[in-house]
Amino acid sequence: EIVLTQSPGTLSLSPGERVTLSCRASQSISSTYLAWYQQKPGQAPRLLIYGASNRATGISDRFSGSGSGTDFTLTIRRLEPEDFAVYFCQQHGSSPWTFGQGTKVEIK
Amino acid sequence: QLQLQESGPGLAKPSETLSLTCTVSGGSISANNCYWGWIRQPPGKALEWIGSIYHSGSTYYNPSLKSRVTISVDTSKNQFSLKLSSVTAADTAVYYCARQIVGSPPHPWGQGTLVTVSS
Numbered sequence: 001e002i003v004l005t006q007s008p009g010t011l012s013l014s015p016g017e018r019v020t021l022s023c024r025a026s027q028s029i030s031s032t033y034l035a036w037y038q039q040k041p042g043q044a045p046r047l048l049i050y051g052a053s054n055r056a057t058g059i060s061d062r063f064s065g066s067g068s069g070t071d072f073t074l075t076i077r078r079l080e081p082e083d084f085a086v087y088f089c090q091q092h093g094s095s096p097w098t099f100g101q102g103t104k105v106e107i108k
Numbered sequence: 109q110l111q112l113q114e115s116g117p118g119l120a121k122p123s124e125t126l127s128l129t130c131t132v133s134g135g136s137i138s139a140n141n142c143y144w145g146w147i148r149q150p151p152g153k154a155l156e157w158i159g160s161i162y163h164s165g166s167t168y169y170n171p172s173l174k175s176r177v178t179i180s181v182d183t184s185k186n187q188f189s190l191k192l193s194s195v196t197a198a199d200t201a202v203y204y205c206a207r208q209i210v211g212s213p214p215h216p217w218g219q220g221t222l223v224t225v226s227s
Contacts, residue, residue, distance in 0.1 A: 001171075035213035044204055044217040045155070056215065088155060092213050096170040099155040 006100035023089035033093025130205030
C-alpha cells in the first residue's frame with residue numbers, strides 16, 4: 001500500500017499569503033494518478049487538481065499543482081477567505097487507492 | 109450534471125451489517141469507463157477508499173476491508189450499494205459515494221452520510 005504523508009499538519013496564515021502544501025509518497029507514483037482535494041467542514045471533498053498539475057473544471061488559477069515521483073506540491077498563490085479548509089492528496093494508480101492525512105489551512 | 113446521493117440508516121449496532129445505497133442522477137450508472145465507489149472518513153481522520161464496482165458487477169475492494177465488504181449494483185434503479193458486515197465502533201464514519209472514471213480520481217462525490225455504530 002502506498003502511504004501518502006502530508007506536511008505540515010496545520011498552517012496558520014493570513015488572507016493574501018502564498019501557501020505551499022507537500023505530499024510525499026512512500027513509493028514512486030505516476031503523476032497521472034495524483035490528485036488534490038479541498039474539504040470544508042460538513043462538506044464532501046472537492047476535486048482541485050488531477051494528474052498532479054491539471055486544474056479541475058471551475059477551479060481558480062490561484063491553485064496549482066506540481067511534482068513527480070514521490071514528491072508533490074499544491075500551491076495556492078494568494079489565499080482568499082474561502083480557501084481556509086483541509087487539503088488532501090490522493091493516489092489512484094495503485095490499489096488500494098490511498099489518501100494523505102490532510103493539511104489544515106487556518107486563518108491566523 | 110451528475111449527482112450522487114447516499115441513503116441508509118444512520119445507526120448500526122455492533123456486530124451487525126451496515127447497508128447504504130447511492131443513487132445516481134443526471135447520468136447513467138452503465139456509462140462506459142465509469143466505476144462507482146465508496147469512501148469513508150472516520151471523525152477527525154483521513155479518508156479511506158472502501159471499494160468500487162463497474163456496471164457489469166466487477167468489483168475491487170480495499171484488502172483491509174475485503175473480508176467484510178460487498179458492493180453491488182442495480183442498473184435498473186441507477187443505484188449501487190454497500191454492505192459492511194460485523195461492524196464495530198471503528199466503522200463509525202461519514203460514508204461517501206463517488207464516480208470514478210477510469211484513469212481519473214473520484215469525482216463527483218455525494219454529500220456523505222454519517223453512520224454511527226453503537227448499541
